[in-house]
Amino acid sequence: MEAIKTMRHSVIENPCHACMPLGAILAFKGIQGAMVIIHGSQGCSTYMRRHISEHYNEPIDVASSSITEPGTIYGGSVHLKKGLDHLIQVYHPELIGILSTCLAETIGEDIARIAAEYTVERDMGAYPLVSVPTPGYGGGHSEGYFLAVRHIIARIARPVPKHHRINVIVPHLTPAEVREIKRIMDLMGVDYILCPDYSETLDSPFARPYQKIAGGGTSLQELAMMGGASATIEMSRCVETHLSPGRYLAGTFEVPLYNSPVPVGIEATDLFVNLLKELTGQPLPDVLQRERGRLLDGMIDSHKYNAEGRAVIFGDPDMVLAVSSICMENGIVPAVAASGVHSKALELEMQTLTAGRTDVATVTETDLAVIRDLAVKAEANIAIGHSDGRYLTEREGIPLVRLGFPIHDRVGGQRLVSVGYAGTMMLLDRITNCLLDSKLSAYRPRMLKKYYSEPSGKF
Amino acid sequence: MLNHNTLDEILNKYPAKEKRNRKKHILIKNITQENQEIEANTRTIPGIISSRGCAFAGCKGVVLGPLKDVVNIVHGPIGCGYYAWLTRRNKGVSKAPMKNFLPYCVSTDMQESDIVFGGEKKLARTIDEVVQIFQPQAITISATCPVGLIGDDIQAVARSAREKYGINVTAYSCEGYKGVSQSAGHHIANNGLTEHVIGAGDMEEAPQKYTVNILGEYNIGGDGWVIKKMLEELGYHIQAVMTGDGSFEELSNAHVAELNLVQCHRSINYIASMLEVKYGTPWLKINFIGIRSTVEALRSLALYFGERELIERTEDYITRELARIEPQLLPYRRICAGKTAFCYVGGSRGHHYQGLYEELGIETILAGYVFAHRDDYEGRQVIPNIKSDSDSKNIPDLHVAPDENRFRLKLSPERAAELKDKIALSTYAGMIQDMKDGSVIVDDLNHFETEELIRILKPDIFSSGIKDKYVVQKMGIPSKQLHNYDYSGPYAGFEGALNFARDVAMSFASPTWNYIEPPWAHRPLLEGTLVKGDMENA
Incomplete structure (x- = not known):
């Protein structure tokens, strides 16, 4: 080979990948009741919404802190805090992802600090703001995806008593594929926590009345439980160590990590179901x-x-x-x-x-x-x-x-x-x-x- | 109908300050009130999900992107180049197929080290490679956010590349944070094209009679081709189209035209005004969307040149086309009659499509622009009254002077005064004057307001772009994308009106809707309670 x-x-002539925050948006779409705000120029959120919508044929609501030129000089924290106020008032999200951009990182915005300040200033207690540093020059969308999943889990997972459920981390698949993986695990009687679960949010059925935030997604309760799981199956052979959510869970909560390939092909699917057999003691149905x-x-x-x-x-x-x-x-x-x-x-x-x-x-x-x-x-x-x-x-x-x-x-x-x-x-x-x-x-x-x-x- | 109370109910969801802000961006048309004022082109409220893009999108994406024989380099990290890659579906055909660069996305793909140490050298290397690979006559460089922040001097890189290769290389400092929307980027692109491209060609006089440019036509879905064909049939010569299916060659000689036709006022009015000063070329606001607008545009154009034969030819053409198109429209009109529409598009289509909708029997009950200025709503007479703020000041106005050699007075002051009474010469009356009493005008409509206004006004069709398309369709309402036309079109001219009628009627008539149960299907028609005793009597 x-x-x-x-x-x-x-020169990059006809690129084969998009940038980090786009992947991070997709990860947040798999969390129940979550909304995302991008800290930067509003073009970032508009371009990404457009691209994601075009693939999924779904509404993709992503807010922006809409930094303008003065913000690049005096800092954009005022914009971001105002943006959070409005997002919360209109959408009542259960969790908010805050993503940075080329602009925010270049002017040195510390989104984690701004988020911490914000929760104190607004007296919001433990309200889950999850900040993920995703400058466009920091990597491609697949890297942004894993980094966001890792940050979400790191923010929400708690040291809970050990339980028998299994964490399943999926890479960027289609919503229908996530449903298929869930079907296989249901057939095998696996009790799992799948993250991020965009199987419904990014492929939602027509129903009335229209919901501002599509139903479905990994719930905050489930995320909190991930630290006590009996194992993590991470379906990625290519995720880098520092981006891997499974590594985080293994390192912080000692959840045994099983790295399985994406179950495409007979061998990879065999590996996946054999792993499930081994972990649950259930036979292949x-x-x-x-x-x-x-x-x-x-x-x-x-x-x-x-x-x-x-x-x-x-x-x-x-x-x-x-x-x-x-x-x-x-x-x-x-x-x-x-x-x-x-x-x-x-x-x-x-x-x-x-x-x-x-x-x-x-x-x-x-x-x-x-x-x-x-x-x-x-x-x-x-x-x-x-x-x-x-x-x-x-x-x-x-x-x-x-x-x-x-x-x-x-x-x-x-x-x-x-x-x-x-x-x-x-x-x-x-x-x-x-x-x-x-x-x-x-x-x-x-x-x-x-x-x-x-x-x-x-x- | 929307009244001020229901509007207040919607806006009460906002904090008090933002409520006051948004209220200035929403108007209910009142014919008894003169000069209704709307706020526009001000900062987007953070966190409110707006459809606005950035200066880079307006510059590279809208104005420069459609130039087919120009290599547009995006200087920045990969995302922006990727997202602006062919996304406006502008079509272009080239006489030399190897010189059509529309399908290419070229980016410097800045990495973290470039942000730290500067990206000028990488940009210069990229230009070297582009020249080697594509051998273009012209290159543009569009800046993304980090470029201005780290202080890359792209103008200097462009200058030295111009000297090195002897080709037209221009740089546009259209960082995403400039201005308040893509509108800033249009202005930046207009300045650059006027300064460095238009007039770079060596033509001194118009090559033939009736030479015009078409400005602000981006050939989405082939609109530009319909317009061009129509005008050429009537004997006009199109020197340059800005910028749909546009070429550097034609654009560089655009200074010879006798008249500039302006389709999208917002994105190109700066060029129109500057060319009037620099080369003495008047501009005419026309609209080739809709049958009556097309007729009016053709008549105004003929009147401008004023020759009897041209006027007669135009009238014959109009009579012939109307006779051909009108009967074909009838079946569609039957489907569309009595329906209502929302028409929320960028900076001109929110206005342009209202007439076409009306011709199909559809009333536009709400319209707005994503990134327009007050003059696009209220008419150009308000320009002197528009307060300039720190955001608009960031985009320099280019002050042009009459070109010593190439300025030609194309219209005597007397003739100009005479024409101004009859045609929209160097002026635009805006959207509001064409709207009906009680209709709603919204600037920078956001997702929350979209949902609420749909709930209250229940339009039959929503015209907008892809970001709202799926919200609307999830609400069970047909949408018609007026940014990329849902891959359909052309919609301009007579032929285009027919296409539009077919597409809209199809949206209403699709059997799909029959499978959606209306909300009241499972509710009892009569509600009552059983009073004790009734059963015993029964």
């Missing part, structure tokens, strides 16, 4: 056993088509790793695996996953222009990743299976399911069908040309 270290030049059987059956049916696949995979590190493993399981070459953000973990995991292969390139901290070059060089015939990869189709004719975040040029990104045995089957079918589509739309003329028209004298 070839790990491409630095493909980075000065028949329903899941049969889903596994169907997946295997489908993999056998599809392997001959998939053997022709050479994939270029890009997005958040955990998603890239998960998709690469599903490809490896069914004979698709993950020819290019790429993430916009730096991820040593992804490089190492890819090395293990593709050990012995020379036709796989992993690249992190890169942009879609580099990914495009690598894809062409690798003769990729399928792209798997978010909508910004449509450029690979437009420029190079590589068809795109949309997966991850953001999906803004198709509907249903929030409803895609690729986790568990059933979800894996759905993703694999989408990949196989994409390959079949390329094949069937062109194979007759291609064969005619290759085997009949062109070679002369043979017949």
Whole structure:
């Protein structure tokens, strides 16, 4: 395997990731009754709301402290405190996330101090204000996501007596995937606390009357209990130690941490359900056993088509790793695996996953222009990743299976399911069908040309 | 209808000071009152969820972004470049496909070390690479928040790149915290384009008769193409469109036009005014959204040039188009008649779409702008009375003087005076004058007020952008995005009106709504209590 270290030049041409606060917003959307205020110029919150709305097709209310030029000189704490006043008065949130921005961090705003001052000044006791430092230059959205989850837990979890529940930390999945993970755990009789649980908040059913803050999410009571859980399952192989919520729980409350990959693919799902079996002592229920059987059956049916696949995979590190493993399981070459953000973990995991292969390139901290070059060089015939990869189709004719975040040029990104045995089957079918589509739309003329028209004298 | 009591009930949710503030941004139109005043272009209240963006969005996102043969570099951390990447759906087609840079997002991706040690060198390297990769004729550099704070001198970097490569490189200090909304960014972009781009070309005279520019048309959903086609059919020559499907080449020669047509007054009126001073080019406020507005625009334009043949040709064209479009509109009108709309859009569409709605039989009962100024509501005559505050002072007014070689008086003072009675020459009357008695005008409408006003006024359709779209749809009301048109359009001109009618009627007629039970479905029609004794008698 070839790990491409630095493909980075000065210019980022067509980025493959967004910035930290966007990911942090998503994490807060998984907390019951939570609202977020971004401390900075109002453009940040407007741009992020716009992008998140476009993917989820849901209202995304995020406030801003709307710092203007004088605020950059005299400090923005007045703006932030006023913003908190208004947010509380109009929305009555149960918890408020305060995120910083490039602007706030550059002028040296200490949001944790402002939050502490605010609760004292307004005599708010233990009201949960959770501040997360998320300057745009501090990392990508996947890093902002984990950092926010870690800060939420650090703020709310308490030293409670040990109990039998299991903490489950999910990376940025789709709401439908979170529902699927919950279904699997319910089927196995697991008593869990899942965080952040945006399965309802970011994919809420039509109902009257309209709720200002969508129902659902991990409750404050559940968050408080996480310190006493019997184990934490963190579904991420790529999260860095200092961002990992599971590490925090292990370090502070000695909750044993199990790092499981995102359960996409038969191996990763096996690992996940085996872990649940081990932790709960429950057997694998028949329903899941049969889903596994169907997946295997489908993999056998599809392997001959998939053997022709050479994939270029890009997005958040955990998603890239998960998709690469599903490809490896069914004979698709993950020819290019790429993430916009730096991820040593992804490089190492890819090395293990593709050990012995020379036709796989992993690249992190890169942009879609580099990914495009690598894809062409690798003769990729399928792209798997978010909508910004449509450029690979437009420029190079590589068809795109949309997966991850953001999906803004198709509907249903929030409803895609690729986790568990059933979800894996759905993703694999989408990949196989994409390959079949390329094949069937062109194979007759291609064969005619290759085997009949062109070679002369043979017949 | 909204009255002052119900309005107070909504605003009572705010702290007293903010209530006073918001009250100045909301008007109920009263025809017996002259010169109703509204507050606009002032600071957003922190924590109130507004739809406003920032100066960077107005500069790079709105005005510079649509220039197709220009590489727009975003100098800053990755987010801003990423978020402004093709998000306005402006369309552009290039004669040289390799010189169409619209699909590209180019960012310097500043890291923490750049914030600490400065990003000028990285910016200069980025320009080197951009020149190497794309070989553009022009480059713009847009600053994001940290750039101004750490003191990167982007103007100096642009200057040295201009010298090094001999191409047009301009820098825009449009940091997000400047001004109070994207409006500041429009102004900054207008200044830069006027100073460094318009007039950079070597044309001295208009290439042909009836040469005009179209200002403030961003070709969302192809609107600009409809307008261009219509005007070209009538014999006009479009020198430059600012900036939808716009090119550096055309823009740099925009000084030769005989007239500037202004579609979006808010985002481009600075250029219009400056070109009038610098090159003697008058501007005409037109609106190509809606059938009557389009007719009026075409007539005003013909009247400006004043030649009989042109006026007759225009009238023939209008008669022909109306005869073609009107019958096709009928089925849609039947669906739309009697409905009501909210029309809350950026800085001009909140006004522009009201006429088109009316032509479909839909009354606009509430309208507003996200980032407009008082003159967009009340008309340009209020400009001298607008108090300048610290936020507006931060955006310098560019003082231009008549260009020594290229100033041409395009209109004699007598002719100008005569025309001003008949057409909207170098003026704009604003939104309020077109609204009906009792209708509501809201500046910087926020999410809380949106929900409350929908609850009270129960509009049949809500026109806005994606940030409110899903709130409205979750309330069971159709929405029509007027920022990106929900990927539909064009909506300009005669043809566009038909598209709009089809889209809006489809929103009302979709069978989907039949599956939503109205709130009263499970409530008994009659309510009463059983009085003891009734049962015994029965």
